[in-house]
Amino acid sequence: MPDLASLDRHVDACRRLILDRLDRGRDEPPATRREIDTLLALSSSDAGPLSPVSPTRLPACDFLPDALALGDLGPEADIARALSAIAPALHWTYSYPDDPRLNGLASAIAFTQIIGRQGLKRDNGLLLGLTLMAPHTIYPLHAHPAVEFYLVIAGTALWQAGHEPAMARPPGSLIFHPSGVAHAMTTAAEPLLAVFTWHGDIMSPSVYLT
Ligand SMILES: [Fe+2]
Numbered sequence: 001m002p003d004l005a006s007l008d009r010h011v012d013a014c015r016r017l018i019l020d021r022l023d024r025g026r027d028e029p030p031a032t033r034r035e036i037d038t039l040l041a042l043s044s045s046d047a048g049p050l051s052p053v054s055p056t057r058l059p060a061c062d063f064l065p066d067a068l069a070l071g072d073l074g075p076e077a078d079i080a081r082a083l084s085a086i087a088p089a090l091h092w093t094y095s096y097p098d099d100p101r102l103n104g105l106a107s108a109i110a111f112t113q114i115i116g117r118q119g120l121k122r123d124n125g126l127l128l129g130l131t132l133m134a135p136h137t138i139y140p141l142h143a144h145p146a147v148e149f150y151l152v153i154a155g156t157a158l159w160q161a162g163h164e165p166a167m168a169r170p171p172g173s174l175i176f177h178p179s180g181v182a183h184a185m186t187t188a189a190e191p192l193l194a195v196f197t198w199h200g201d202i203m204s205p206s207v208y209l210t
Contacts, residue, residue, distance in 0.1 A: 002086075008049075010086045012046075014082040014083060015115055015121070017082050019040060019043060021079065021151060023036070028174065032176040035147055038147075038199065039147075039149065039199045043123060044123050044124070044126075047115060048121050048123065050120060050121060051121060051122060053091040053119070054091060055089055055091055058092045058093070058106070059134075060092075060108055060110040060133065060134050061132065062134075063133075063191035064191075067155060067193035068154070071154035071171065074170075074171035074172065076151065076172055083130070083193075089120060090130070091112055091118060092112045094109060095111055095205065099208065107134075108133065108134040109139055112129050113127060114130065115127065115129070116128065116202075126199060127146070127198040127199070128195070130196070131150070131192070131196055135187050135188065135191055137186070138186045139184055139186070140184055140208055141183065142206050143181060144179075144201075146200050147179050147198065147199050147200045148176070148177040148196055149174060150174070150175040152169055152170065153193045153195060154171055154193040155171070155192035156170045157169065157186060157187045157188070157190075158188075159175055159184075160186075161184075162181045162183070179200055
């Protein structure tokens with residue numbers, strides 16, 4: 001576990017790397033680019049002071065070391081290394097209510113906030129975190145009012161959104177989910193580690209549509 005001064009620096013570095021990476025999404029379609037600009041405009045110029053939460057882990061975290069090692073070999077290696085530095089401090093959760101039809105997902109999917117109300121720092125306009133999925137896992141169709149970006153750090157999974165067919169999205173992919181659009185992910189042999197950002201209505205939860 002890094003000391004608090006080091007953690008403070010690592011979180012700032014991580015946040016900056018991710019926001020800079022989104023800012024380089026200049027080849028994205030105009031609607032996506034507009035949302036990136038909105039997100040960057042909403043983000044504070046500097047993250048606030050550190051507000052460490054108690055670190056927790058979930059069963060899916062067994063796959064975090066492999067995912068970070070995979071990420072270190074890919075196009076987002078800088079971000080993977082920055083995430084490795086803060087990994088011991090992360091508070092992982094599975095934020096959906098119990099559902100007997102979806103037994104096992106709480107052991108296979110985990111989320112953590114880096115910037116957010118439950119994160120290591122606060123930023124009123126931005127929620128920034130990680131989604132981690134075990135191999136051979138289906139994250140069923142779900143939706144939320146928040147506008148979402150995903151950046152794949154490790155693992156090629158199938159991503160499906162709206163009426164579009166599912167597509168394999170490798171590390172380095174930037175994926176945009178407009179407010180309310182249903183989306184789902186399915187992993188194969190690799191775990192999935194992806195950065196997510198939310199802006200807009202970040203208070204309303206994601207809900208399963210199954
Ligand atoms: Fe989502």
